[in-house]
Every structure is written in structure tokens, then in C-alpha cells.
Amino acid sequence: MEQKNDVKLLRAWFSSYCTRVEVALKLKGIAYESIEEDLRNKSDLLLKHNAAHNKVPVLLHNGKPVVESLVILEYIDECWKNAPKLLPDDPYERAKVHFWAGYYDQKYMPSMIKILVSDATEREKAMEEFSEMLKVFEEGISRDFPQGTPFCCGNSLGFLDIVVGSAGCNYRAFFEALGVDCPVEKNEKYFSWIDGLRECPVMKDTLPPHDKLLAKIKEKFNLEPGS
Template sequence: MEEKQGEVVLFGSWASPFCTRVELALKLKGIPYEYVEEDLTNKSELFLSYNPVHKKVPVLVHNGKAIAESLVILEYIEETWKNSPKLLPEDPYQRAKFRFWANFYDQKILPSFYVIFGSKGKERETAIEDLSQVLRVFEEGIEKDFPGQSPFFNGESLGFLGVVVGSHACNYQAIHEVIGVVIVPEKNPEFISWVHAMKNCTLMEETLPPHDKLVAKLSAMFKSTQV
């Protein structure tokens, strides 16, 4: 791939929710970009030169400069392209609360999903209950920090938390199809309600990976963990 000065290039993998985050942000801001699908089993030398530390997608290249890690990329996009719609509010305290819950999702909720994916029997039952508990902490924290509002949207557009959470959580039905129910609506109704609202957003629908294709990939991954 020949690199052109000034262009925006996203190195990603179609099934990665972290890459979906970046695509959502770029589309929200109306930023033209080139997407490069990276073969994660045979990573290109160009990609590795852009992210030699973690060697993971996504990587955003802007003006020849590479930025790695999805949350870092989202903030870079927000700070570089200041046009509306905004991902984050202007008030520093409010911005800090958004960052806190985005980090909570990545550091507490995502690992809980991964534990379920690789577990069996009683261990899985325990892992599902653990996920429900951490989702409840998330629900209560969101309701306390953002009373009477939806922090997942900025007006009618997806906001920072909508991009971060929705890129992963809106695929929950594919996960249920592969390994069974892991998010119990009766136990976490607020979370399910928020996910449905995000999933009904046109931009989210068109950016998420195709459901059937994702189910096939997750099924193959799940079978490999159960051997």
C-alpha cells in the first residue's frame, strides 16, 4: 500500500469491536478514510512497523503518524477534528466521568465476557453471575453519574460511551446464539435497554459486522476453547 500524505488509514479486523469503535467515530465525524483489513494470522510488515509494541488492531494512521489503542484513537479523533457531532462534552469533569466508565467497561466488563467464553458447566454459571453483578455496578453508576439522561448519545448521534459500549455490546445476540444466554434481561434490564437503543441507531447497524458471519467466526473460536 502506497501511503499518501494527509490521508487517514485504518488498519483493522472486521470482527473486532475495537476496530468498530474507530470506524463509528470516523463516520460520525464525516472523516474520509481508507480501511485496510489486516490478516491477524499473518500480519503485514507495514502494520507491524506502525504498531511494533502491541502488534494489535486497530491502528489509525494520519499524516503518516500511527496511533494505537482504540480509546486513545477515539480521543485523538475528537481532539483533531473538532467539528460536530462531539464525542465528549466540553466540561472537564463530565469528560472525566465518560472516560471513567469507558475504562470500566474495558477493564471489568469485557474480561467477564471472555471468562464466560472459555468456561464450562458450573464455572460458566458462576462466570455469568459475575458478569451480571459487574453489569449491575455499571447500571447503577451510569444512573448515578448521568441522572435523567442517556450518556450513550449526544443528542441524536452516538456519543463517546455509545461508541465504546455499543461496538461490543450490540453484538450480544451473536454471542447468545453461539454459547447461550449470558446477559439475562431480567437481571440487567437497564443495560439491555441501552443496548437496544444503540443498536437501533442507523450508523451502528451499518457498521457492526454481519451477524451471520460473526456467528460463524465466534462458533469456530468457541469450539476451539472447548476441546
């Protein structure tokens, strides 16, 4: 008998954590219902199913909640074992993917937000720190995945591509909101990976529209170009 799969995703359109989950669901060919949350007026469903953090994304699989985007990605990979696989089979390869996904998860958005909230004098330093953080990341990725990026887990989007691409592919909107150039020349390997990921059909189809995201970032961080 075929197993019933009722999949719902509580999400917010601008959240890169939600983009991760949607990309994984699409890659796996899993049909799901997307439920948009108003994070200023959270639904009872969200508060009930993510009582610990009150955050999106929340995946509801046959009514059972799974929270935290990295946990959800692994859950999806384990439940829907059919191709394409997101994580490698080899335990050591998998450990490396988890390590770098965790590194990126902990460092990327805080580093980007530091640039967004700093005044003109602090911004240069924040941008230096951003580039240094990405340097550590790209050197680590090159060392640990010598077969190269993109698709560092094989020949289709893997766990790390999804984690990195869902947040990283929006970098133009963040720098445009600030009215400054992104120092891509300092991290060429990273940005060429990102630019490749953005061209993948499933990424293109899932990332938030540039202009809508730009307006959201300006509103959230109270930014005017050149400020």
C-alpha cells in the same frame, strides 16, 4: 489552505475495538481507507506502526500512527473539532466519561470470555459475575449521567455510546454461540441502552454481520450449541 487529511485504518472486521474507531470516523464524516488485517499473518505495516502491541486498530493520519482504540477516539475528537463532538467540554463530565469507558473496556470482554471458556458447571457463576459487573456499570451510569441514556453525552452518539455499543451490541451472537439465553432481565437498563444503540444507523452500518460473527465466535472458542 485546506489541510490534507489522509486517513487509513488497519482493522479486523470482527474486532469491536475497530468498530469503535469506524463509528467515530463515520459520525465525524471523515473519509478513510479501511485496510483489513489477517491477524494470523500480520502485515509489516501493522508490526511497524504498533510495535508495542502488534494489535489493531491502528489509525494512520497523514502517515502518523495512533494506536489503542480509546486513544484513537480522543485523537479523532481533538483533530476534527467540527460537530458532532464525542466528548463533553466540561472537564468533570469528560472525566466521568473516561472513567466509565475505562471500566467497560477493562471488564466487559474479560467477563464475556470467562463465560465462553467455562465449562457447564462454572458457567452459571461466570454469568452471575457478568450480571453483577453490568449492575455496577448501569448504576454508575445512572448516577453519573442522570439525564439518561442512550446518548448520554448529549443528543447524538457520544464517546461512551461508541465504546459500549461497539462491543455490547454483539451480545446476541455470543450467547447464541453458547446456546444459552442472555440474562437480560437482570440488567434491563443496560440492555435497553444497548438495544437502542443497535438501532442507530451508523452502528447498524458498522457492526459485523450477526451470522458471520456467530461463526467466528464458534470457531475461535470451539463451541457447539448447548455445550
